[in-house]
Amino acid sequence: MIAPLARRLSAGAASLRAAVPFLAKPAPARKSAATGRPEIDRNRSRYGIAIGVFCVVYGVIGGRLVMWGAADASASAYAGFRDQIQAARPDITDRYGTVLATDIKTASLFAEPKNIADPDEATEALLTVLPELDARDVRRKLSSKAGFVWLKRELTPAQQQQILDLGLPGIAFRTEKRRFYPGFETASHVVGHVNVDNQGIAGMEKYIDGQGYLALQNSGLAVGTELEPVRLSIDLRVQHIVRDELAAAMKRYHAIAAGGVIMDVHTGEILAMSSLPDYDPNQPAQALEKDRMNRMSAGVFEMGSTFKSFTTAMALDSGKATLNSVFDTSPFRVAGFTIKEFHSKHRPLSVPEIFKYSSNVGSAHEADLVGVDGHKEFLTRMGLLSKLHTELPEVAMPTQPRAWKKINSMTISYGHGVSTTPLQTAVAAAALMNGGKLIPPTFLPRTREEADQLAVQVVSAKTSDDMRYLYELNGKEGSGKGAAVPGFRVGGKTGTAEKVVNGHYVGNKRFNAYLAAFPIENPQYVxxxxxxxxxxEEGKGTGATAASNAAPTVGAIIRRAGTLLHVKPDFGPEGKALLVSY
Incomplete structure (x- = not known):
């Protein structure tokens, strides 16, 4: 190999001398007219320097060609993958250090086609262990002139051993990092998942890459590096309870989906969030199925009568209504539409009664009191009409009418006409419970002091006090009674929204919700x-409204998770007397 290279270098130098005049053989020196002796060529030293430089350059190029010719082709082809494959991702843990995602070592199968004597025989042998591979594709790869080709990533130990037993020359393995999620589906929509190259493509895994880890990985600086774990605000124990109760609710009420979230009203931390059907992040292909989307942050829905929380708060905060205000609840027409009650009381209602009985007409009058522009401004202030800002990448944009008219404002007052994410609804409700401060949600730990730096006062403390009273009233006497839990005072607002199918509301397809806070005398969580x-529910005479399914599910979650959230149950004087006597 070296002799042909030398001949090429010699020929190249000759052609270069022919092309560049000052490198050609110098002409005979002229003789001096006075002495008859040849003149000294002043450029002789320059010729020598130039020739030396070109010889060095060609020598370096020739040396590199020799090195590349002698190098292992598979090693050079694999070099571009090596750092990325061996790069470690930081562990993801819950708020108490329980691992939610970690790296494990796994073997991936590759081939060196130049070392394979019979591609057909090798293909048939590999298919006995990996029948899912495409025979034509494998045969094409093994017959190619490439120095390195991937055949199968992330094999099981059993598969690796079976292929080793085949004894095929030109077939080998590379050790890679594979992401493993020990909790499987439990927190899948929050944690997210990675692709085959160990790069985050969903959930907090994608967020981590966006914070600089991907650049670290691509630069090779993540190889052999011990990275600090990323701690989330999620409490895995509470997360399990939420998912477990949602699964039970889907089965009990034959629902197509369910979702839930628990948020600290003072810090904005998300303690648990689940959306069912979910998926196993160890099998990321499941996430592509349509029904497995994250409905809590990536889906928008009309939230029904839960929106009456914001309508009432708006009327109270505007100063144009108080808890003593009374509104007519007779049906009336606006722009060709009739605004009427689901269950009319056939009399005027006070603001607390409008909330407790979930009056559509009363809510419409509250919105009309503030006006169309004021209504739109208030919902914008509460963050219900704009895209939510948080670490989770899967966040949907709410929808609203292109032009707000009086009829739009009135229907929106009771939850029809605006679609938003359930997570946004919970965030806005937290502001009504915590003294009036809108705090952006976070999936990372945050102190109360840090939250106060981000908080925006959106309603007065007086309005917040009034809304806590109304939530407690509805929890005791209204549609929220199904969420009552002994020892935990739970208040809230139900919402039963008819779904829109082909542009029309369908009465037998509902999207139900219960928006709750506890302990209601000093709310800590929404x-x-x-x-x-x-x-x-089978065997019971109850209907399919939120009061009969969403509210009891909230109660079941709080019953199991309340003490884990450091809320001490209070059973009142009777409970204390029982403890003393015992």
Missing amino acids: VLVVVDEPQP
């Missing part, structure tokens, strides 16, 4: 549960 297209 809990929201949604149930998609529930059916009446």
Whole structure:
């Protein structure tokens, strides 16, 4: 190999001398007219320097060609993958250090086609262990002139051993990093998942890459590096309870989907969030199925009567209504539409009664009191009409009418006409419970002091006090009674929204929700549960409204998770007397 290279270099130098005049053989020196001796060529030293430089350059190029010719082709082809494959991702843990995602070592199968004597025989042998491979594709790869080709990534130990037993020359393995999720589906929509190259493509895994890890990985600086774990705000114990109760609700009410979230009203931390059907992040292809989307942050829905929380808060905060205000609840027409009650009381209602009885007409009058522009401004201020800002990448944009008219404002007052994410609804409700401060949600730990730096006052403390009273009233006497839990005072607002199909509301397809806070005398947490297209519970005479499915699910979650959230149950004087006597 070296002799042909030398001949090429010699020929190249000759052609270069022919092309460049000052490198050609110098002409005979002229003789001096006075002495008859040849003149000294002043450029002789320059010729020598130039020739030396070109010889060095060609020598370096020739040396590199020799090195590349002698190098292992598979090693050079694999070099571009090596750092990325061996790069370690940081562990993801819950708020108490329980691992949610970690790296494990796995073997991936590759081939060196130049070392394979019989591609057909090798293909048939490999298919006995990996029948899912495409025979034509494998045969094409093994017959190619490439120095390195991938055949199968992330094999099981059993598969690796079976292929080793085949004893095929030119077939080998590379050790890679594979992401493993020990909790499987439990927190899949929050944690997310990675692709085959160990790069985050969903959930907090994608967020981590966007914070600089991907650049670290691509630069090779993540190889052999011990990275600090990324701690989330999620409490895995509470997360399990939420998912477990949502699964039970789907089965009990024959629903097509369900979702839930628990949020700290003072810090904005998300303690748990689940959307069913979910998926196993160890099998990321499942996430592509349409029904497995994250409904809590990536889906928008009309939230029904839960929106009456914001309508009432708006009327109270405007100063144009108080808890003593009374509104007529007789049906009336606007722009060709009739605004009427689901269950009319056939009399005027006070603001607390409008909230407790979930009056559509009363809510429409509250919105009309503030006006169309004021209504739109208030919902914008509460963050319900704009895209939510948080670490989770899967966040949908709410929808609203292109032009707000009086009829739009009135229907929006009771939850029809604006679609938003359930997570946004919970965030806005937290502001009504915590003294009036809108705090952006986070999936990372945050202190109360840090939250105060981000908080925006959106309603007065007086309005927040009034809304806590109304939530407690509805939890005791209204549609929220199904969420009552002994020892935990739970208040909230139900919402039963008819779904839109082909541009029309369909009465037998509902999207139900219960928006709750507890302990209601000094709320620490907001809990929201949604149930998609529930059916009446078998063997019971209850219907399919939120009061009969979403509210009881919230109660079941709080009953199991309350103490884990450091809320001490209070059973009142009777409970204390029982403890003393015991």
